[in-house]
Amino acid sequence: MKEITVQELKEMMDSGEDFQLLDVREPHEFEVANINGELIPRNDQPEAGDKIARDKKVVVHCRSGARSGQAIRFWENKYGLDNLYNLKGGILAWSDEIDPSVPKY
Template sequence: MIDQVLPADLAAWFARDASAKALLLDVREPWEVQTASVTPRGYALLAIPMNQIPSRLPELGGYDRIACLCHHGARSQHVAAYLSQHGFNDLANVAGGIDAWARQFDPAVPRY
């Protein structure tokens, strides 16, 4: 099952298992990450564009909890489903993506 987590609730989602190695996986394109990005707070941040996930899957093996982020939440949901099919269990989709992050949680993040 893939949890749907609002940006404001992400830290609490990661904290449900304090011993877990947590990752926010940003699956947007490099130009999007340069336009607007988040500051990790108690978790790692890794940017891998959606189309590179299959070839870079080994980079995710050291993480216990992974939340996926994109612009509005659709690409990240697809990536979370892909990860689920490839043996990852503790997954979340950041509902509304970085756009919701900027609107609801951190207005310093630019919207595009």
């Protein structure tokens, strides 16, 4: 599985790179802390194929990187995608290394 670090994601954001950011946590987690990803909670993931970009890099994140890895494996198998990148360390790493104002929970 392809991964990117929070530093690489920050560079992509700062440079204005065209990519999609997907957040696979649950709505109550998204309310506590988010980095402006499109929310696709677990129950919506099996039918989310039309929400995932095919023509650009897609960064998928969760709290720590485990659930996003599961979502990526599922989507790669179901839809044959090869443009998905797991955010290593998830939103916890983002809070630790990029923006400490993002709450950890």
